[in-house]
Amino acid sequence: MTHPHTAQPLSALKEWDAECQLLTTGRVSLLLRKGGIMETHDGFEVEHRRFLLYPTFLHQNADELQPEYLPLLRPDPAPGQIVVPALAEVVAVQKVESLEAALRLEPLQALTAGAIERRFHYRNRPWIHALLLRVRPLSAPLTLQETPELLGCVSWVPLGGADVEPGKSAVAEAELERRQAELERLLTS
Template structure:
């Protein structure tokens, strides 16, 4: 799979939080239909491909549940082309932490949008595998891309290869956070994860 065409599937609501700088991390164990049966980082940079079907308001903290509502309104927007998916974000992996205990996970509670029970459920699923905490530096696409919503992009898998879509041009990318802002937020997160 070529790096320039890879995309990570993620809830549209989560992508919105990433694009607003409200969140820097994703929690991943992998989809049910992963080729390797567990999650692995397939590239250090990729598009974020929005998904809608598994989003549930009650899985998010009350103060951020509006992200689900907003994403569903966007999905029903008359401006959205039928059979198309819009890409708004490009991400670079700054770190991939492996979390194996609820104690470690609890230290990240303030850094993500999910209710504690849902985050813990992700940790417990496929218990033998660690939970990947991807620290991402996210860039907004100045000119969003629309791609066909092909059947092969569906299903419970993390990674997809987007057909005939190159890496974004640098002039089409705006970092959500400046390098200084990102470095400071990443420092705070790393310190929390290391604390005892």
């Protein structure tokens, strides 16, 4: 089942290319993030519930990626362009304030335990957010020319009216529900 074209203002979340590959193929559905999250009266929310994945190459670090995912590291295949592979929808977001709990999430995502710990303690603020995502690969990747507005160390990039056609979810709904239950189990262990 395909979904109708989405021609609406969209933002993109910058994330390592290797993680974008894992999310787009359904190998993982969980991202651990420090930035790009807002606190509301209802808890914690990502700035955007639907967003495009923006693969970055600049800060990828082989030492922070689990060994089984190292073959995904590659040089930028299209310098000067951003090739956006998928639309992501937030299924759940959890603020994790225990390092022990954050480390239990290692099998569900791509980072090493050391990387999780570094992100957890980043800027002397001991917490991290776990984002469970439903990822829909685009029927045709969106290719954008790199501009100064798209560069820089920011989490979110507004793309204006991006015309994309998301396909079916990379992970079946039953499997995504299983992954969500496992996330919740690991956080309450």
